[in-house]
Amino acid sequence: xxxxxxxxxxxxxxxxxxxxxxxxxxxxxxxxxxxxxxxxxxxxxxxxxxxxxxxxxxxxxxxxxxxxxxxxxxxxxxxxxxxxxxxxxxxxxxxxxxxxxxxxxxxxxxxxxxxxxxxxxxxxxxxxxxxxxxxxxxxxxxxxxxxxxxxxxxxxxxxxxxxxxxxxxxxxxxxxxxxxxxxxxxxxxxxxxxxxxxxxxxxxxxxxxxxxxxxxxxxxxxxxxxxxxxxxxxxxxxxxxxxxxxxxxxxxxxxxxxxxxxxxxxxxxxxxxxxxxxxxxxxxxxxxxxxxxxxxxxxxxxxxxxxxxxxxxxxxxxxxxxxxxxxxxxxxxxxxxxxxxxxxxxxxxxxxxxxxxxxxxxxxxxxxxxxxxxxxxxxxxxxxxxxxxxxxxxxxxxxxxxxxxxxxxxxxxxxxxxxxxxxxxxxxxxxxxxxxxxxxxxxxxxxxxxxxxxxxxxxxxxxxxxxxxxxxxxxxxxxxxxxxxxxxxxxxxxxxxxxxxxxxxxxxxxxxxxxxxxxxxxxxxxxxxxxxxxxxxxxxxxxxxxxxxxxxxxxxxxxxxxxxxxxxxxxxxxxxxxxxxxxxxxxxxxxxxxxxxxxxxxxxxxxxxxxxxxxxxxxxxxxxxxxxxxxxxxxxxxxxxxxxxxxxxxxxxxxxxxxxxxxxxxxxxxxxxxxxxxxxxxxxxxxxxxxxxxxxxxxxxxxxxxxxxxxxxxxxxxxxxxxxxxxxxxxxxxxxxxxxxxxxxxxxxxxxxxxxxxxxxxxxxxxxxxxxxxxxxxxxxxxxxxxxxxxxxxxxxxxxxxxxxxxxxxxxxxxxxxxxxxxxxxxxxxxxxxxxxxxxxxxxxxxxxxxxxxxxxxxxxxxxxxxxxxxxxxxxxxxxxxxxxxxxxxxxxxxxxxxxxxxxxxxxxxxxxxxxxxxxxxxxxxxxxxxxxxxxxxxxxxxxxxxxxxxxxxxxxxxxxxxxxxxxxxx
Ligand SMILES: *[C@@H]1O[C@H](CO)[C@@H](O)[C@H](O)[C@H]1NC(C)=O
Ligand SMILES: *[C@@H]1O[C@H](CO)[C@@H](O)[C@H](O)[C@H]1NC(C)=O
Ligand SMILES: *[C@@H]1O[C@H](CO)[C@@H](O)[C@H](O)[C@H]1NC(C)=O
Numbered sequence: 001x002x003x004x005x006x007x008x009x010x011x012x013x014x015x016x017x018x019x020x021x022x023x024x025x026x027x028x029x030x031x032x033x034x035x036x037x038x039x040x041x042x043x044x045x046x047x048x049x050x051x052x053x054x055x056x057x058x059x060x061x062x063x064x065x066x067x068x069x070x071x072x073x074x075x076x077x078x079x080x081x082x083x084x085x086x087x088x089x090x091x092x093x094x095x096x097x098x099x100x101x102x103x104x105x106x107x108x109x110x111x112x113x114x115x116x117x118x119x120x121x122x123x124x125x126x127x128x129x130x131x132x133x134x135x136x137x138x139x140x141x142x143x144x145x146x147x148x149x150x151x152x153x154x155x156x157x158x159x160x161x162x163x164x165x166x167x168x169x170x171x172x173x174x175x176x177x178x179x180x181x182x183x184x185x186x187x188x189x190x191x192x193x194x195x196x197x198x199x200x201x202x203x204x205x206x207x208x209x210x211x212x213x214x215x216x217x218x219x220x221x222x223x224x225x226x227x228x229x230x231x232x233x234x235x236x237x238x239x240x241x242x243x244x245x246x247x248x249x250x251x252x253x254x255x256x257x258x259x260x261x262x263x264x265x266x267x268x269x270x271x272x273x274x275x276x277x278x279x280x281x282x283x284x285x286x287x288x289x290x291x292x293x294x295x296x297x298x299x300x301x302x303x304x305x306x307x308x309x310x311x312x313x314x315x316x317x318x319x320x321x322x323x324x325x326x327x328x329x330x331x332x333x334x335x336x337x338x339x340x341x342x343x344x345x346x347x348x349x350x351x352x353x354x355x356x357x358x359x360x361x362x363x364x365x366x367x368x369x370x371x372x373x374x375x376x377x378x379x380x381x382x383x384x385x386x387x388x389x390x391x392x393x394x395x396x397x398x399x400x401x402x403x404x405x406x407x408x409x410x411x412x413x414x415x416x417x418x419x420x421x422x423x424x425x426x427x428x429x430x431x432x433x434x435x436x437x438x439x440x441x442x443x444x445x446x447x448x449x450x451x452x453x454x455x456x457x458x459x460x461x462x463x464x465x466x467x468x469x470x471x472x473x474x475x476x477x478x479x480x481x482x483x484x485x486x487x488x489x490x491x492x493x494x495x496x497x498x499x500x501x502x503x504x505x506x507x508x509x510x511x512x513x514x515x516x517x518x519x520x521x522x523x524x525x526x527x528x529x530x531x532x533x534x535x536x537x538x539x540x541x542x543x544x545x546x547x548x549x550x551x552x553x554x555x556x557x558x559x560x561x562x563x564x565x566x567x568x569x570x571x572x573x574x575x576x577x578x579x580x581x582x583x584x585x586x587x588x589x590x591x592x593x594x595x596x597x598x599x600x601x602x603x604x605x606x607x608x609x610x611x612x613x614x615x616x617x618x619x620x621x622x623x624x625x626x627x628x629x630x631x632x633x634x635x636x637x638x639x640x641x642x643x644x645x646x647x648x649x650x651x652x653x654x655x656x657x658x659x660x661x662x663x664x665x666x667x668x669x670x671x672x673x674x675x676x677x678x679x680x681x682x683x684x685x686x687x688x689x690x691x692x693x694x695x696x697x698x699x700x701x702x703x704x705x706x707x708x709x710x711x712x713x714x715x716x717x718x719x720x721x722x723x724x725x726x727x728x729x730x731x732x733x734x735x736x737x738x739x740x741x742x743x744x745x746x747x748x749x750x751x752x753x754x755x756x757x758x759x760x761x762x763x764x765x766x767x768x769x770x771x772x773x774x775x776x777x778x779x780x781x782x783x784x785x786x787x788x789x790x791x792x793x794x795x796x797x798x799x800x801x802x803x804x805x806x807x808x809x810x811x812x813x814x815x816x817x818x819x820x821x822x823x824x825x826x827x828x829x830x831x832x833x834x835x836x837x838x839x840x841x842x843x844x845x846x847x848x849x850x851x852x853x854x855x856x857x858x859x860x861x862x863x864x865x866x867x868x869x870x871x872x873x874x875x876x877x878x879x880x881x882x883x884x885x886x887x888x889x890x891x892x893x894x895x896x897x898x899x900x901x902x903x904x905x906x907x908x909x910x911x912x913x914x915x916x917x918x919x920x921x922x923x924x925x926x927x928x929x930x931x932x933x934x935x936x937x938x939x940x941x942x943x944x945x946x947x948x949x950x951x952x953x954x955x956x957x958x959x960x961x962x963x964x965x966x967x968x969x970x971x
Contacts, residue, residue: 390853
């Protein structure tokens with residue numbers, strides 16, 4: 001988590017720490033533990049230079065005007081593609097660095113749908129490692145080894161020699177998908193620029209991680225650079241995913257439309273700005289090479305799956321991780337955790353996993369627990385109890401490693417010593433340790449390129465697991481964050497431990513006093529009397545003495561030997577941090593890695609590599625089990641090891657609404673295990689927001705409620721209405737768990753998405769290009785949540801025309817597609833509209849308190865027929881936890897012509913019987929129903945509802961409904 005104050009006013013201001021939030025009532029003030037009375041770092045320690053971002057500088061040099069571009073020579077066909085030499089076509093322009101005179105162009109065709117275009121300096125064309133390229137074991141290449149015949153490709157590559165320009169077209173339609181025509185390639189040691197033409201009013205998606213609606217603007221800037229910041233809108237956040245897809249709609253002769261999507265991925269993780277303009281997109285990075293991959297689609301689902309396959313298919317999750325998770329910053333001892341777990345059970349609200357934020361740690365040091373508040377005996381007893389109850393525990397884990405005070409023997413921290421012995425930390429250019437500051441005080445940072453790091457990391461996680469039996473790991477602060485500019489601790493570790501340069505929520509000066517958003521709208525009477533109370537608490541708070549400040553030896557950011565301007569690159573990206581300085585609130589660009597690379601070149605990969613290392617460690621901690629990791633920072637392919645949460649959002653209605661496009665973006669980026677801090681992290685939530693949010697998140701793959709320190713409590717049982725809403729939505733979620741798990745299996749094996757935009761399921765419907773207030777969970781479920789305060793209805797579009805069928809989840813009432821129109825839906829508090837798309841079959845399991853108990857319950861089959869009377873569904877079954885499965889079973893359910901056919905492949909067996917079959921859209925009363933050879937007599941059919949229900953099937957399916965193939969017919 002990160003401590004900042006968020007204000008939503010004309011845009012979103014992200015003020016730095018320590019300013020008090022406004023509001024009052026119901027907040028608790030954390031009492032500082034003894035170590036917190038230690039001196040605080042000065043607040044200016046995290047201040048960098050005030051730089052003018054290139055994008056905000058009207059006088060910035062325009063590389064397109066000043067640079068000569070390149071000429072292609074020496075063009076030749078090479079196996080699977082072509083190559084050429086690009087030569088600078090005039091005098092050096094050196095606008096933001098030094099021009100590279102000679103480049104190699106390498107065009108490589110992949111399997112039909114994929115084309116890779118790389119442009120790299122000639123001196124490294126021999127494939128030596130260099131900062132221009134990203135190591136392949138950091139980020140996979142998209143087209144590898146095998147040579148494909150360009151004539152088989154769906155894509156066509158064309159280029160012009162002088163000036164060098166290139167384009168990529170879709171062969172089947174002749175549509176040009178990407179074209180640098182009319183623009184120059186600029187390739188300097190610290191600056192790349194290229195531009196593609198785009199059709200007017202283009203529909204473009206992706207390019208994260210940024211908080212925004214799903215469709216990106218046509219007059220809009222995006223910046224990517226991993227950073228620790230609390231979810232401001234339209235700014236760079238924790239992860240970097242330089243991938244977009246574009247969706248076009250061609251008019252066919254009969255007047256209908258056909259959608260075509262294609263994707264573009266830039267395998268470059270240097271800091272970058274992307275300029276979306278009326279008819280073009282300009283990409284600018286501060287290093288690296290052009291390494292573009294084009295995906296031909298033609299549907300968004302095809303593009304996304306192809307991209308996800310090239311960066312790394314998502315990890316298969318353990319079944320239990322799909323249960324509900326509760327977390328907060330401020331569970332200050334083991335009894336707090338116990339109390340929450342018990343309260344959930346008392347209120348009958350399923351709780352699968354309890355999480356810890358940094359409260360459990362001993363002075364915020366990794367792999368430790370507070371000896372008093374999280375005493376190991378009590379802690380282990382608690383963990384044994386929840387494990388016995390089928391529940392789980394996941395602690396937070398911070399990226400930085402505390403440096404013990406060398407002058408204080410009682411400050412020993414053996415995990416640090418072990419890392420030092422393994423030579424596992426980042427260095428300064430002069431070879432000394434790079435020492436920043438994070439929660440525990442002055443800290444060092446693991447270096448993922450150092451040969452000894454993995455063994456030390458794994459060993460530490462194994463040791464810790466012997467004390468605290470965690471079930472997964474939550475990686476935070478891994479952008480990688482540091483609360484000071486440069487190696488601020490180099491000469492100061494004798495002052496450790498020091499307090500961060502800002503106050504924590506609940507500490508003097510930073511009480512979480514804000515009223516829930518719109519409180520005056522929902523309770524005007526209380527709002528008036530509250531105003532006075534806020535003021536009183538604020539002035540009382542202001543009177544508190546500030547804590548003493550640490551005196552520091554000044555430490556300069558030292559420049560390395562690299563000829564490049566590493567700390568202050570000539571092109572200033574529009575980085576969100578103060579002054580756009582890359583060194584603010586992060587490990588500085590000049591931090592040096594053991595393989596010689598500089599943080600400047602690999603910064604946005606830190607969290608990705610930490611995730612990979614942690615995945616390897618967890619494989620040793622719990623051999624054979626799928627590691628469960630949620631990481632804040634991510635890069636292309638992180639999904640292969642971990643899920644992601646939406647970071648430090650706020651308890652605001654806007655953030656709940658934006659969680660949908662946020663999740664859909666991570667579907668695009670191959671990280672399906674995504675969810676946000678439900679009910680909101682920063683600030684105080686309220687009953688209505690929390691009730692709506694608990695229902696919405698129940699349909700997200702990762703379902704967790706999390707809260708900031710010192711805000712009012714927001715567990716689902718705190719308000720009767722939230723408890724009711726949560727139970728209702730969780731019952732649906734747990735019923736759907738087999739379906740969600742099957743979606744994960746498809747994601748893991750084919751790159752299919754779990755949460756989906758409507759336009760992905762209906763790629764020919766142009767009316768859906770901006771729809772992100774409703775979404776689909778797999779192909780069968782559509783969710784249309786209420787996202788506005790005070791509303792008791794919502795409106796939603798029902799894709800498709802009159803032949804499309806949508807069934808209400810609760811009433812099973814059918815409706816047709818709405819032909820692009822929004823339809824009003826009643827949705828009083830406690831009700832989230834959910835629909836089943838006709839044509840789908842859902843295998844459902846009766847919900848229970850935990851996922852393990854749910855897995856032992858009987859099944860129901862829900863057949864939602866389409867207008868032709870057909871439907872299809874599938875089900876993947878395995879043991880729910882093993883990385884490598886000995887036995888699995890794949891069930892296919894097909895309904896057609898008043899006949900349901902269930903077939904199976906595989907050896908996994910389970911013994912739960914079938915309870916009922918419900919068939920929606922049965923227009924004629926059947927005369928005879930047979931299950932296999934046996935005639936059924938317990939059934940009902942309603943003329944008006946057109947629903948056929950068969951119950952009491954347990955006897956007929958004893959020994960397991962999925963243990964054999966069977967047929968059902970209703971004629
Ligand atoms: C985007 O960048 C342009 C410069 O190319 C600038 O004029 C504009 O103000 C920027 N837009 C925003 C919203 O910052
Ligand atoms: C509620 O408070 C907000 C922020 O102070 C203000 O903008 C808004 O006008 C108020 N609404 C009402 C109905 O008083
Ligand atoms: C406003 O607050 C008062 C006092 O807590 C409560 O009795 C009343 O029901 C509230 N009104 C609304 C509309 O929530």
